Amino acid sequence: MIKESYKAAEESQLVKAALDGDKSAFGEIVTRYQKMVARTVKSMLGDSVFAEDIGQEVFIKLYYSLSEFRGEAKLSTYIQKIAVNLTLNEIKRRKRFFSMFSQKGNNEMYEFEVADHDTAERKEASELVNKALLAMDPKFRVIVMMRMLQGYSTKETAEILDLPVGTVLSRLSRAQEQLKSILEKL
Amino acid sequence: MNSSEIKKLIISSLNEDSDPAEVSRKLEEEGVSYDFSKGFNEKVIDRIFSARLTVTREVEFVKSLNFAFYRIALTGVAAIVVLLISIFLMEGSISFNSFLGLSDSYDESIVCLLTGN
Numbered sequence: 250m251i252k253e254s255y256k257a258a259e260e261s262q263l264v265k266a267a268l269d270g271d272k273s274a275f276g277e278i279v280t281r282y283q284k285m286v287a288r289t290v291k292s293m294l295g296d297s298v299f300a301e302d303i304g305q306e307v308f309i310k311l312y313y314s315l316s317e318f319r320g321e322a323k324l325s326t327y328i329q330k331i332a333v334n335l336t337l338n339e340i341k342r343r344k345r346f347f348s349m350f351s352q353k354g355n356n357e358m359y360e361f362e363v364a365d366h367d368t369a370e371r372k373e374a375s376e377l378v379n380k381a382l383l384a385m386d387p388k389f390r391v392i393v394m395m396r397m398l399q400g401y402s403t404k405e406t407a408e409i410l411d412l413p414v415g416t417v418l419s420r421l422s423r424a425q426e427q428l429k430s431i432l433e434k435l
Numbered sequence: 436m437n438s439s440e441i442k443k444l445i446i447s448s449l450n451e452d453s454d455p456a457e458v459s460r461k462l463e464e465e466g467v468s469y470d471f472s473k474g475f476n477e478k479v480i481d482r483i484f485s486a487r488l489t490v491t492r493e494v495e496f497v498k499s500l501n502f503a504f505y506r507i508a509l510t511g512v513a514a515i516v517v518l519l520i521s522i523f524l525m526e527g528s529i530s531f532n533s534f535l536g537l538s539d540s541y542d543e544s545i546v547c548l549l550t551g552n
Contacts, residue, residue, distance in 0.1 A: 272480055272484060275480065275483070276476055276480055279475075279476045279479050279480070280476055283470070283471055283475055283476065284468075284469065284470055286471075287469040287470045287471050288468075288469045290469075291469040292469060296469075301471055301472060301475070304471050304475065305475070305478060305479050305482060308479045308483075309479065309482055309483055309486075312483050372466065373438055373441075374436065374438075374441045374462070374465040374466050374467055375465075375466050375467050375468075377438055377441055377442070377445075378441070378445065378462065378467045381445065393448075393449065396448060396449060396455045396458075397445060397448040397449070397455065397458055397459060397462065398459050398462065398467070398469075399455075399459060400455045400456035400457075400458070400459035400460070401455060402455060403451070418451070421449050421451070422449075424449060425446060425449040425450075428445065428446060428449065429446055432442045432445065432446065435442075
């Protein structure tokens with residue numbers, strides 16, 4: 250489906266071709282960034298069909314807003330912003346839904362699966378990270394996800410979340426406290 | 436890595452002086468990785484391009500509807516103009532009575548017609 254010529258293509262070339270309606274070029278963008286989006290969406294929402302849906306929504310939104318992408322920032326930053334916004338919106342929506350229709354606690358709003366082919370040790374690591382993340386307050390969870398799983402610096406995190414660097418730093422330290430107390434119980 | 440080492444790594448990842456890229460790489464090595472199911476790429480492409488096709492079809496339908504409406508409206512206007520001209524030619528004026536076909540009738544004859552007296 251994806252043309253070989255696009256495998257080594259530059260971002261700007263892919264964006265231009267995708268804007269001209271080239272399916273293969275957009276397919277290459279999806280291939281390049283789907284793992285990054287999966288890390289954001291699945292670590293924040295748990296591993297479920299809904300997370301897959303949100304992942305698809307991220308790329309659909311990207312496709313329709315590609316003409317607004319001016320290339321000043323990296324395409325990955327632009328996609329990450331979309332992914333974070335859609336994921337936080339979904340968390341708010343779920344919170345509203347669960348507060349209206351269910352007595353379930355915060356943690357039960359999410360579910361996650363661990364790959365069957367992984368060894369026991371790898372499963373344990375994955376389970377530990379997912380349990381800890383999903384038990385956190387979403388505003389801290391997003392900061393931890395960006396730093397711990399995506400490897401973004403404080404400055405990059407601030408840019409993506411549209412927050413001042415000082416706010417990110419204070420949230421990081423509060424997130425660390427919350428994470429410590431959660432991990433003690435696990 | 437055992438679970439206590441993983442816990443330490445997770446907590447240290449939030450230290451200001453830690454290298455976040457290094458931590459994420461180490462976690463991935465330990466099995467903390469995420470991906471979408473097989474065929475994700477195709478599903479996204481299908482959703483985008485089938486939606487575009489639907490939108491195009493809807494736009495085409497609205498365009499044909501507009502075109503049909505204009506044709507019907509123009510035909511109606513033409514029919515009204517022909518009717519007015521024919522009334523003018525037959526009656527010599529376009530009054531309300533002539534439009535209703537009552538130009539030759541007097542009020543009394545209408546009353547007589549309706550009441551029978």
